[in-house]
Amino acid sequence: MGRVGDRMKRFKGFIRKEFYHIFRDKRSLFILFGMPIAQIMLFGFAITNEINNVDIAIFDKAKDATTQEIIAKIVASSYFSNNETIKNESEIAAVFKKGKVKAVLIFEKDFSKNLIRDNKATLQIITDATDPNTANTISNYTNSILQKYQQEVNKDIQIAYQIIPQTKMIYNPELKSVFMFVPGVMTIILMLVSAMMTSISITREKELGTMEILLVSPIKPFQVIIGKVFPYIFLSVINAIVIVLLSIFIFKMPVEGSLFLLAFESILFIINALSLGILISTISKTQQTAMMISLMGLMLPVILLSGFIFPITSMPLPLQIISNIIPAKWFIIILKGIMLKGVGITLLWKETLVLIGMTVFFIGLSIKKYKIRLE
Amino acid sequence: MKKTNIIQAKNLTKKFGDFTAVNAITFEVKQGEIFGFLGANGAGKTTAMKMLIGISTPTSGEAEVAGLDVYKNPEGIKKSIGYMSQKFALYDDLTVKENITFFGGIYGLSRQQIKEKSTLLINELGLQKVAGELVGSLPLGWKQKLAFSVALLHDPKIIFLDEPTGGVDPITRRQFWEMIYKTAYEGTTVFVTTHYMDEAEYCNRVSIMVDGKIEALDTPKKLKEQFNVASMNDVFLKLARG
Numbered sequence: 184m185g186r187v188g189d190r191m192k193r194f195k196g197f198i199r200k201e202f203y204h205i206f207r208d209k210r211s212l213f214i215l216f217g218m219p220i221a222q223i224m225l226f227g228f229a230i231t232n233e234i235n236n237v238d239i240a241i242f243d244k245a246k247d248a249t250t251q252e253i254i255a256k257i258v259a260s261s262y263f264s265n266n267e268t269i270k271n272e273s274e275i276a277a278v279f280k281k282g283k284v285k286a287v288l289i290f291e292k293d294f295s296k297n298l299i300r301d302n303k304a305t306l307q308i309i310t311d312a313t314d315p316n317t318a319n320t321i322s323n324y325t326n327s328i329l330q331k332y333q334q335e336v337n338k339d340i341q342i343a344y345q346i347i348p349q350t351k352m353i354y355n356p357e358l359k360s361v362f363m364f365v366p367g368v369m370t371i372i373l374m375l376v377s378a379m380m381t382s383i384s385i386t387r388e389k390e391l392g393t394m395e396i397l398l399v400s401p402i403k404p405f406q407v408i409i410g411k412v413f414p415y416i417f418l419s420v421i422n423a424i425v426i427v428l429l430s431i432f433i434f435k436m437p438v439e440g441s442l443f444l445l446a447f448e449s450i451l452f453i454i455n456a457l458s459l460g461i462l463i464s465t466i467s468k469t470q471q472t473a474m475m476i477s478l479m480g481l482m483l484p485v486i487l488l489s490g491f492i493f494p495i496t497s498m499p500l501p502l503q504i505i506s507n508i509i510p511a512k513w514f515i516i517i518l519k520g521i522m523l524k525g526v527g528i529t530l531l532w533k534e535t536l537v538l539i540g541m542t543v544f545f546i547g548l549s550i551k552k553y554k555i556r557l558e
Numbered sequence: 559m560k561k562t563n564i565i566q567a568k569n570l571t572k573k574f575g576d577f578t579a580v581n582a583i584t585f586e587v588k589q590g591e592i593f594g595f596l597g598a599n600g601a602g603k604t605t606a607m608k609m610l611i612g613i614s615t616p617t618s619g620e621a622e623v624a625g626l627d628v629y630k631n632p633e634g635i636k637k638s639i640g641y642m643s644q645k646f647a648l649y650d651d652l653t654v655k656e657n658i659t660f661f662g663g664i665y666g667l668s669r670q671q672i673k674e675k676s677t678l679l680i681n682e683l684g685l686q687k688v689a690g691e692l693v694g695s696l697p698l699g700w701k702q703k704l705a706f707s708v709a710l711l712h713d714p715k716i717i718f719l720d721e722p723t724g725g726v727d728p729i730t731r732r733q734f735w736e737m738i739y740k741t742a743y744e745g746t747t748v749f750v751t752t753h754y755m756d757e758a759e760y761c762n763r764v765s766i767m768v769d770g771k772i773e774a775l776d777t778p779k780k781l782k783e784q785f786n787v788a789s790m791n792d793v794f795l796k797l798a799r800g
Binding site: 192193196197199200203204207208391392393395396397398399400401402403 | 611612613633636637639641642643644645647648649650651652656659660661663664665666
């Protein structure tokens with residue numbers, strides 16, 4: 184009993200000291216708590232793929248009941264506002280040149296008639312592709328409005344042909360980009376806090392020479408490491424909670440799946456990132472090196488290859504293969520699954536197993552590296 | 559009466575691949591002695607010391623520290639020794655008291671012991687006014703003395719000092735050696751590496767390492783006689799130049 188009690192006391196003292204380090208260093212405090220909030224706000228409000236009240240011009244050659252109805256639908260949506268009405272072809276170039284109008288919708292002549300006679304009518308969407316993202320979004324949104332309209336009209340009649348290419352949007356029908364960003368930002372922040380902060384805090388002890396003192400003391404190397412990472416597990420969990428709360432209450436993001444599973448997967452990912460942080464600290468001599476390796480070796484792949492910003496399916500094959508070794512990729516799939524689709528462990532067990540496997544591998548590797556370094 | 563040996567090394571060797579950092583050194587340190595461990599940079603001092611303090615396993619040879627075998631019981635050795643490096647490694651962002659509490663804690667001292675010890679230590683060093691201040695704000699000499707006292711907190715049988723006076727002024731060095739003397743007088747064995755040759759004169763006995771081997775070992779007085787020179791500095795130069 185005495186020995187276990189002693190050990191617990193030692194461990195508590197160690198953790199208390201670690202918290203002193205964190206709370207007395209303004210920079211790490213900022214990274215720990217300022218960054219998550221700043222990032223989530225930035226991605227939520229500023230960096231957005233959404234469009235709102237984009238000015239469009241309409242060139243209605245048919246001017247019949249159907250086109251009027253479609254136009255009314257488009258204008259009624261909050262995405263577009265009808266800025267101009269065009270009367271002939273030559274005006275199209277002119278409105279684009281003025282720059283305010285981002286898209287022109289052209290209804291063909293005899294739109295209604297063609298639709299009834301051939302089950303087929305053409306609506307041309309010309310977008311200003313100087314801003315490709317917006318152009319893309321505009322055409323997607325228009326398609327989605329048209330499709331909704333078609334479904335309404337065709338409720339009773341079975342029609343063989345459709346006016347427009349089929350684009351289906353589920354899980355985020357309003358295309359709220361913040362919903363897409365939350366899992367990514369959460370992943371980045373947990374990675375940053377867990378891996379970078381721990382690798383820096385461990386290398387700091389090396390740089391200061393206190394690691395040597397700790398290794399000469401009766402406290403065991405693995406106790407030193409556990410003592411050092413424990414506070415970061417705690418703080419990362421708090422961070423994850425803050426991010427989820429912010430997205431629920433500020434961005435009205437739904438969390439469809441089990442909160443318990445979400446917590447479990449987040450802790451798993453945090454431990455994964457911590458083991459990476461320990462691994463980094465075993466190969467770097469200075470805090471600067473640890474920071475650079477964390478940023479270049481972890482943050483960049485997380486941002487570029489995890490599917491957070493760029494869809495993995497549209498990457499060249501070699502990059503798609505590389506993306507598999509990035510833990511963040513699997514965590515983002517899990518997060519999207521739980522938060523947006525509400526799926527449970529039955530559909531996520533594969534990704535979870537990959538994460539567990541990676542974590543075990545990284546922990547094993549860092550223990551091995553740590554022992555070599557001690558020799 | 560003959561004093562017992564507290565450190566005993568026989569043919570102690572450490573190899574890194576093809577490179578032999580420590581080449582079959584044999585020596586003993588007596589209890590209560592101030593033992594100087596000298597050598598140029600890269601002569602193998604630090605490697606030899608790491609084997610003695612239980613953080614590096616020897617390639618071959620035997621060694622006992624405080625009666626404990628370096629192969630079988632490195633953990634036991636760690637409890638019986640104190641260690642202070644040239645960086646006087648304390649935590650700059652912790653206060654004097656917090657540092658004492660932390661290091662006392664990892665050596666397994668009880669709360670009561672830590673309390674008594676820290677009061678005693680702070681009074682002895684005259685740090686009452688700065689006990690609540692961050693160590694980072696203290697002058698280097700104070701940090702050094704504090705680090706030394708912290709390394710002695712758990713009453714070790716031997717204290718290992720790895721170039722403890724690097725980068726401090728001569729007056730502080732002098733005061734520091736007074737502390738070392740006091741410690742040895744109270745019965746703690748002092749094992750000290752240094753490359754200040756005037757400091758070597760303060761030791762009871764010194765060993766001089768050259769290229770992984772101990773080339774000389776005796777009292778400073780006898781070494782000077784043996785090499786027929788006036789100072790330890792000259793002994794060292796003669797040995798190092800071969």
